[in-house]
Amino acid sequence: MTPAGLHYLLIHYDIPVVDPAGWRLAVTGRVDHELSLSLDDLRARPAVTTAVTLECAGNGRAQLSPRPLSQPWLFEAVGTAEWTGTPLRGLLEDAGIGAGAVEVAFRGLDRGIEGDEEQLYERSLPLAEALGDHVLLAYEMNGAPLPPQHGFPLRLVVPGWYGMASVKWLERISVLDSPFGGYQQARGYRVRQTPDEDGEPVSRIVPRSLIIPPGVPDFATRARTLADGPCVVRGRAWSGLAPVERVEVSADGGETWGDARLGPQASRWAWRSWEWDWEPPGPGTYELCSRATDDAGNTQPLEAPWNLGGYANNEVHRVEVAVA
Amino acid sequence: MTPAGLHYLLIHYDIPVVDPAGWRLAVTGRVDHELSLSLDDLRARPAVTTAVTLECAGNGRAQLSPRPLSQPWLFEAVGTAEWTGTPLRGLLEDAGIGAGAVEVAFRGLDRGIEGDEEQLYERSLPLAEALGDHVLLAYEMNGAPLPPQHGFPLRLVVPGWYGMASVKWLERISVLDSPFGGYQQARGYRVRQTPDEDGEPVSRIVPRSLIIPPGVPDFATRARTLADGPCVVRGRAWSGLAPVERVEVSADGGETWGDARLGPQASRWAWRSWEWDWEPPGPGTYELCSRATDDAGNTQPLEAPWNLGGYANNEVHRVEVAVA
Numbered sequence: 001m002t003p004a005g006l007h008y009l010l011i012h013y014d015i016p017v018v019d020p021a022g023w024r025l026a027v028t029g030r031v032d033h034e035l036s037l038s039l040d041d042l043r044a045r046p047a048v049t050t051a052v053t054l055e056c057a058g059n060g061r062a063q064l065s066p067r068p069l070s071q072p073w074l075f076e077a078v079g080t081a082e083w084t085g086t087p088l089r090g091l092l093e094d095a096g097i098g099a100g101a102v103e104v105a106f107r108g109l110d111r112g113i114e115g116d117e118e119q120l121y122e123r124s125l126p127l128a129e130a131l132g133d134h135v136l137l138a139y140e141m142n143g144a145p146l147p148p149q150h151g152f153p154l155r156l157v158v159p160g161w162y163g164m165a166s167v168k169w170l171e172r173i174s175v176l177d178s179p180f181g182g183y184q185q186a187r188g189y190r191v192r193q194t195p196d197e198d199g200e201p202v203s204r205i206v207p208r209s210l211i212i213p214p215g216v217p218d219f220a221t222r223a224r225t226l227a228d229g230p231c232v233v234r235g236r237a238w239s240g241l242a243p244v245e246r247v248e249v250s251a252d253g254g255e256t257w258g259d260a261r262l263g264p265q266a267s268r269w270a271w272r273s274w275e276w277d278w279e280p281p282g283p284g285t286y287e288l289c290s291r292a293t294d295d296a297g298n299t300q301p302l303e304a305p306w307n308l309g310g311y312a313n314n315e316v317h318r319v320e321v322a323v324a
Numbered sequence: 325m326t327p328a329g330l331h332y333l334l335i336h337y338d339i340p341v342v343d344p345a346g347w348r349l350a351v352t353g354r355v356d357h358e359l360s361l362s363l364d365d366l367r368a369r370p371a372v373t374t375a376v377t378l379e380c381a382g383n384g385r386a387q388l389s390p391r392p393l394s395q396p397w398l399f400e401a402v403g404t405a406e407w408t409g410t411p412l413r414g415l416l417e418d419a420g421i422g423a424g425a426v427e428v429a430f431r432g433l434d435r436g437i438e439g440d441e442e443q444l445y446e447r448s449l450p451l452a453e454a455l456g457d458h459v460l461l462a463y464e465m466n467g468a469p470l471p472p473q474h475g476f477p478l479r480l481v482v483p484g485w486y487g488m489a490s491v492k493w494l495e496r497i498s499v500l501d502s503p504f505g506g507y508q509q510a511r512g513y514r515v516r517q518t519p520d521e522d523g524e525p526v527s528r529i530v531p532r533s534l535i536i537p538p539g540v541p542d543f544a545t546r547a548r549t550l551a552d553g554p555c556v557v558r559g560r561a562w563s564g565l566a567p568v569e570r571v572e573v574s575a576d577g578g579e580t581w582g583d584a585r586l587g588p589q590a591s592r593w594a595w596r597s598w599e600w601d602w603e604p605p606g607p608g609t610y611e612l613c614s615r616a617t618d619d620a621g622n623t624q625p626l627e628a629p630w631n632l633g634g635y636a637n638n639e640v641h642r643v644e645v646a647v648a
Binding site: 003004005006007009012013014015069070111112113114118144147148149150216217218219220223225 | 327328329330331333336337338339393394435436437438442468471472473474540541542543544547549
């Protein structure tokens with residue numbers, strides 16, 4: 001599990017300051033009964049705790065050239081926490097989904113300007129996804145109330161999807177009879193080559209793995225140095241499309257690969273640990289690589305194809321190590 | 325108080341993974357009795373909780389030109405937490421300070437390469453500072469065990485000093501009969517104009533204030549827009565040299581200033597809140613500025629003098645706001 005403070009954050013605007021006593025969640029739109037719930041109302045509902053890996057759709061975009069606009073993540077925009085809350089499905093069933101409903105939109109309290117529009121951050125899910133068993137309205141992270149920066153008092157957690165779907169500081173859930181056309185859905189978070197294309201919406205997390213860099217870092221360059229001798233290379237792997245079934249590791253920049261041992265998973269939606277025994281042939285510089293494959297056959301490319309937002313980049317992770 | 329996850333971090337190397345069951349703190353060097361303490365031993369000693377503002381010595385260096393090497397902080401490298409632990413002084417008294425002692429060195433478990441030397445992060449304090457009443461060996465932050473990234477299981481907290489003094493992942497305290505000559509003391513954290521100078525060591529936090537930017541941000545540019553009408557401008561101010569006694573605010577880029585109302589402080593070592601009533605004269609662009617002065621007469625300069633590390637920069641904070 002990733003503690004708060006080591007879990008990545010992508011916050012479009014400011015962190016809202018929310019007084020939980022005055023806060024309510026509205027459920028509105030194409031429903032049989034509109035609902036308005038306090039935090040206590042939500043806490044009184046059935047509670048579930050699930051370990052979920054969240055990854056920013058732009059994770060890795062700082063490696064792309066030309067560099068896409070927005071947070072210049074190298075590889076760090078991923079984390080796994082235990083989220084506790086109540087299933088969204090139950091709440092939607094209590095409200096009663098009306099005839100003609102196709103999507104559910106989720107609006108946060110974070111306000112700002114994007115694409116020249118002042119807006120509250122808002123994203124939708126197709127109705128079938130919103131009714132999935134694993135989607136949570138979460139009020140705890142790692143057993144403690146949500147920290148302000150993770151969406152206090154309530155956030156959505158959509159396992160398997162890139163983080164943009166897991167709306168924080170939730171204030172309104174709207175059942176819609178036509179596709180949501182808000183900025184974050186129609187303009188933001190779409191895979192496109194030029195600003196004029198409609199593009200394809202970003203959705204589920206494609207397979208990825210990361211290596212825990214072995215050895216010690218140089219402060220300024222972050223170059224890694226490792227003492228000669230046997231070494232266990234460790235890392236994590238995840239996919240929102242299907243369970244990870246294989247992780248391969250290379251110590252020669254991707255020329256030859258060996259299979260890593262896979263560790264347990266805290267849940268279907270959490271990353272999986274892996275390890276691989278390596279005995280460097282002697283002093284020198286080595287490029288370690290890792291590549292995850294899920295059981296639907298999706299795997300990591302050697303090089304990520306570029307797109308304007310740098311989204312869904314899952315190229316093989318490479319770590320250079322000097323063995324001395 | 326700043327929750328973990330919103331509190332800044334400057335971590336030179338990697339975050340050490342520490343098994344608390346096997347961990348011990350050594351007290352050694354010019355002492356009458358060497359000590360070796362477990363975490364339980366430390367928790368059994370007298371406990372103190374103090375709110376302390378920690379600021380990185382390089383906070384603000386991204387604003388300087390040419391840009392100093394290291395973490396490119398704008399203004400965010402500051403936070404205030406409640407630290408719980410046992411006073412260092414009592415432990416040093418139990419060990420017995422030997423004749424000729426002049427400094428106390430603190431070594432962490434974080435290992436890396438800096439200035440071409442492999443090292444564990446280590447810093448010293450003059451003996452009189454180490455014996456100060458407020459220096460803590462802290463094992464809790466904001467009422468919870470230290471998170472890994474804040475120094476679990478034990479860290480030093482030196483109120484009033486820039487953060488480099490508050491060594492994390494502490495493993496050894498050495499009482500020295502000559503000044504400590506390690507990298508972080510003799511080479512790092514010194515105010516100099518060229519790499520060849522000895523320079524002056526960085527020590528206490530000079531006065532500084534920050535404005536909470538009013539209005540809402542633009543996602544990409546972070547430019548702020550504020551609705552026309554009366555507004556309360558709020559912020560924080562702190563100084564490690566003496567208590568903050570005055571905060572001035574300007575809405576015209578520093579031409580004219582008014583006094584802010586000062587709020588309470590959680591402790592002498594914590595930042596102080598302030599607020600200032602502002603009625604913009606109408607739509608337009610305004611530059612808000614804040615300037616703190618402490619009761620030893622230290623104040624913030626309009627422009628920070630440059631130095632190689634970008635240390636102890638405390639120039640007036642400026643926030644441009646478009647009133648629409």
